[in-house]
Amino acid sequence: MAQHADAVIQIDQLYKEYLTDAGPVPVLKDVRMNVAAGEFLAIMGPSGSGKSTFMNILGCLDVATSGSYFLNNRDVGNLSKDELAHLRNQVIGFVFQGFNLLPRASIEDNIALPLIYRGTPRSERLKLANQMLTKVGLASHRSSRPNQISGGQQQRVAIARALVNRPRLILADEPTGNLDTATSKEIMALFTELNERDGITIVLVTHESDIAAYAQRLVRLADGRIVYDGPLASAAAPHLESTV
Amino acid sequence: MTAAMLGEAWAAMGANRLRTFLTMLGMVIGVGAVILMLAVGQGAQQQVQASIASMGSNLFIILSGSVTSGGVRMGGGATPTLTLLDAQAIEELPSVAAVAPSSPGTAQMVYGPNNWSTQVIGTTPSFLTVRDWRLEEGFPFTESDIRSATRVALLGKTVAQNLFGDEDPVGKTIRIKNSPYVVLGVLAGKGQSLDGRDQDDTVIVPVTTAQRKLFGSQFVGTVRFIMVQAESAEAMPTVEKSMNELLRQRHRIREGADSDFSVRNLTAVANTAAETAQVMSLMLGAIASVSLLVGGIGIMNIMLVSVTERTREIGIRMAIGACGRDILLQFLLEAIIISVIGCLIGVGLGVGGALIVNKVSGMTVVVTIGSIVMSFVVAATVGIFFGWYPARKAAGMKPIDALRYQ
Numbered sequence: 276m277a278q279h280a281d282a283v284i285q286i287d288q289l290y291k292e293y294l295t296d297a298g299p300v301p302v303l304k305d306v307r308m309n310v311a312a313g314e315f316l317a318i319m320g321p322s323g324s325g326k327s328t329f330m331n332i333l334g335c336l337d338v339a340t341s342g343s344y345f346l347n348n349r350d351v352g353n354l355s356k357d358e359l360a361h362l363r364n365q366v367i368g369f370v371f372q373g374f375n376l377l378p379r380a381s382i383e384d385n386i387a388l389p390l391i392y393r394g395t396p397r398s399e400r401l402k403l404a405n406q407m408l409t410k411v412g413l414a415s416h417r418s419s420r421p422n423q424i425s426g427g428q429q430q431r432v433a434i435a436r437a438l439v440n441r442p443r444l445i446l447a448d449e450p451t452g453n454l455d456t457a458t459s460k461e462i463m464a465l466f467t468e469l470n471e472r473d474g475i476t477i478v479l480v481t482h483e484s485d486i487a488a489y490a491q492r493l494v495r496l497a498d499g500r501i502v503y504d505g506p507l508a509s510a511a512a513p514h515l516e517s518t519v
Numbered sequence: 520m521t522a523a524m525l526g527e528a529w530a531a532m533g534a535n536r537l538r539t540f541l542t543m544l545g546m547v548i549g550v551g552a553v554i555l556m557l558a559v560g561q562g563a564q565q566q567v568q569a570s571i572a573s574m575g576s577n578l579f580i581i582l583s584g585s586v587t588s589g590g591v592r593m594g595g596g597a598t599p600t601l602t603l604l605d606a607q608a609i610e611e612l613p614s615v616a617a618v619a620p621s622s623p624g625t626a627q628m629v630y631g632p633n634n635w636s637t638q639v640i641g642t643t644p645s646f647l648t649v650r651d652w653r654l655e656e657g658f659p660f661t662e663s664d665i666r667s668a669t670r671v672a673l674l675g676k677t678v679a680q681n682l683f684g685d686e687d688p689v690g691k692t693i694r695i696k697n698s699p700y701v702v703l704g705v706l707a708g709k710g711q712s713l714d715g716r717d718q719d720d721t722v723i724v725p726v727t728t729a730q731r732k733l734f735g736s737q738f739v740g741t742v743r744f745i746m747v748q749a750e751s752a753e754a755m756p757t758v759e760k761s762m763n764e765l766l767r768q769r770h771r772i773r774e775g776a777d778s779d780f781s782v783r784n785l786t787a788v789a790n791t792a793a794e795t796a797q798v799m800s801l802m803l804g805a806i807a808s809v810s811l812l813v814g815g816i817g818i819m820n821i822m823l824v825s826v827t828e829r830t831r832e833i834g835i836r837m838a839i840g841a842c843g844r845d846i847l848l849q850f851l852l853e854a855i856i857i858s859v860i861g862c863l864i865g866v867g868l869g870v871g872g873a874l875i876v877n878k879v880s881g882m883t884v885v886v887t888i889g890s891i892v893m894s895f896v897v898a899a900t901v902g903i904f905f906g907w908y909p910a911r912k913a914a915g916m917k918p919i920d921a922l923r924y925q
Contacts, residue, residue, distance in 0.1 A: 336838060336919040357842040360918075364840020375835045375922070379534040391523045392840040436839065 282348065283444050283476045284310035284333065289342030291328055291499075302328045304499040306342070310478065312443065315470045317487035317507070318480045320496035327448070329496065330480050334367055334446045335359045347443060364392050368437025368475075372449035374429040376421040376436075383408065383417040386436045393440065407435035411465065427458035434465060438475075445469065447479045451486055463489045521852075524845065528852040531829075542821040543861040545814030546901075549807070550865025550894045551872060556807040557890040558873035560800025562883035566711075567796040571789040573709040573718060575651040577616070577755055578785040579747040581609075581762065584778055599741035600779045603726065605769060606643075606745050612761050614754035619646035620742040622726055624734040628700075630682040630693040637678050639695065639722045641729020641742075649748045657689040657704025660725050668727035672700040676708040676719035696733060700724065755784065811894070814861070815901035822854055822909035833913050834921030847914035854906020855899065862898035866891055 291303040302325045310316055320326045331337035332344065335351055344351045347366050354362065363369075376385045387404040395403070408414050411431040413424075421429050430450060437445055447466065451459035467489055469475045481487050488507065495503035532539045583600040606620035622641040627634060640646070644659050660671045672693065679688050688702045709718040724733065726742065749758040759782055766780055826833070833846055870891075873884040 331919050334838070336922065337917075357844070360837065360840055360842035363838060369838050371922075375831075375838070377832055377835065380530065384530075388836070389839040391527070392836075392842070392845055397523065397526075440840075 281312040282309055283312050285345040287343045289344060290340050292340045302499050306501055310476060312476055313474045314492060315477045315490045316492045316494060317490035318494045319487055324496040325499040326480050326496045330448050334369060335363050364389055364440060366443050368442035368445045370433050370437050370447040370450045372452040374433045376429060376432060378421055381418045382432050385432055386439055389440045403439055407439050411435045426454050427461060430462050444476045449480055524848045525852055527849050528856060531853060538821060542818055543857050545817035546858050546861025546898060547865040547868060549811030549814035550862045550898050551868035552807040552810045553894045554866060554869025554890055555872045556803035558884040558886045560803040561885040564796040564800050565885055566883045567792050570712060571793060574789060575649050577749040577752055580783050580785055581745040582781050584780045599743060601742050601745055602740045605766060608765060608769060609747055609762055614750045614758050616748045616750045617645040617648040619643050619649045619746040620726055621744050622729045622742045626695050628693050628695045633682045635678060635681045637720050637722055639724055641724050641726040643726055649746045653707040654704040655707045660703055664725045665727050668725060668731050670698060670700045670728060671703045673704050673706055673723040674702055675706050675721040677717055678720060678722055679705045811897060815905040818854055818857055819905035819909060822906055826909045826913040830921050830924040833916055834918055837918035838922055843914040847910045850910035850913050851906050855902045858898045858902025862895050
């Protein structure tokens with residue numbers, strides 16, 4: 276497989292099977308996908324299409340059964356658990372549907388958390404965390420707890436946490452799934468800004484076509500295969516909505 | 520890194536204070552119990568050892584034995600069969616360090632307005648050597664006092680206090696059974712004997728004075744018992760054997776007949792008491808250790824619950840880059856902090872409890888640095904040991920499973 280200096284994700288002939296009592300169940304079949312640096316990509320597909328599994332593999336939280344996955348030009352298949360953890364820490368920023376903040380830690384500490392695992396000293400951690408807080412517009416909430424702020428604000432905190440290690444790639448799994456329309460728009464505007472201004476590659480999984488509309492490129496999964504991969508404009512919107 | 524993990528562990532403990540406190544309580548009680556029990560046990564041991572030391576070392580006591588008279592056996596000590604000459608003969612035996620023939624009795628004594636009834640022992644100056652008994656003030660009586668049966672006395676501490684109070688007894692004259700005796704000296708305090716008697720409630724007079732002037736004697740020159748000190752613990756069996764042979768010969772006891780005296784090895788009795796105290800101390804320690812173990816299991820129990828409860832947190836941490844070692848460290852540190860802090864509080868309670876026991880019951884308690892260090896090390900080990908399994912469980916989780924956990 277050709278390696279491109281500016282490729283963030285290179286996937287070829289990727290298969291994933293889950294072993295159940297009834298035998299192996301294939302979830303991803305012959306998936307091939309390249310993502311270049313600076314792209315904004317949306318992955319869509321109906322429930323059971325394998326998009327969550329795909330996302331987990333992209334995020335190095337799960338490993339494929341066969342096929343190759345190069346993240347940032349490193350072959351993920353050959354990495355140990357600790358090396359995968361290191362890669363998640365250095366290269367990827369995660370944004371989840373349920374925010375996944377630590378409920379007992381302050382906003383500031385939540386954002387600084389990834390820095391602990393790369394050994395950044397405390398004063399530096401807090402400095403960077405506060406920079407990110409300012410970036411997402413929540414500087415005044417630094418010592419609040421997650422349950423003291425709104426859902427939209429919590430998702431901003433999660434984005435700040437994803438950004439604190441200056442990742443090349445942000446993986447967002449249904450980031451607006453728990454938010455109302457207005458807040459969703461704000462969050463998507465923030466993603467767009469990060470993509471356009473800071474050049475961060477964003478891969479987004481969503482059900483909603485108007486959320487996917489913020490991306491430049493669309494990948495549609497159905498039954499474990501990529502059925503569409505191309506510019507967003509040519510994908511008919513009504514057709515997309517019917518798959519939800 | 521470790522400092523940061525320490526902070527994370529501390530924060531997690533602070534987030535659930537009641538649970539942390541209850542977990543710690545197991546450790547507090549365990550360590551406190553170990554320290555208290557060891558203090559009480561070692562105190563008892565020390566008391567026994569002090570009693571043994573106060574008795575004197577390598578001691579035999581020879582008591583006059585039973586005499587059968589017309590088919591009636593008179594029982595031990597009924598007839599005085601031991602004499603001063605027996606004592607002198609024993610002194611000649613090899614490996615015998617000192618011999619003290621003794622004739623005890625009870626007498627009323629008076630000094631000024633005070634009077635006191637106590638045990639009076641008529642004996643020789645070597646009694647003080649045998650019993651390892653020093654004089655606090657004054658001088659002991661001498662062989663010449665024995666020869667001329669002078670009326671002199673050495674007072675035990677309790678007697679001196681009861682008769683004289685704050686006054687200095689040396690050189691004063693007291694009356695024993697209405698006869699005047701000059702107080703030559705006061706014996707140093709010895710405290711309780713192994714059977715709980717006050718050893719200081721005693722007056723010592725020359726054996727001849729006791730026999731001829733104080734109590735009188737059915738058979739002139741007989742004594743109730745003879746105390747014998749061997750030169751060393753190793754020589755004790757030889758000395759015992761040769762004394763038996765000598766006395767049987769002197770008392771003209773035929774082959775096969777019962778002796779009219781009995782030789783008892785006091786040191787053996789004392790050693791048994793010391794061993795008993797040691798066993799008791801070990802038992803107390805062992806029982807207390809069980810509570811320390813239970814405390815440790817409590818930690819494991821809570822940590823396991825905590826790991827399950829925080830599965831999602833573990834998943835989040837792993838997703839953002841924590842490797843297994845980081846998670847392991849965090850949970851292990853939590854267990855260690857709980858056990859170490861619990862241990863510190865436990866040490867405080869144990870030492871405090873020992874002091875209270877001492878105050879309330881007057882029991883000797885000995886808190887040693889050794890027992891504190893030991894329980895500290897044990898507590899930290901228990902923390903690591905019982906924290907290890909839950910921490911391993913947390914660290915071994917798959918990030919994807921942990922994240923999905925509801």
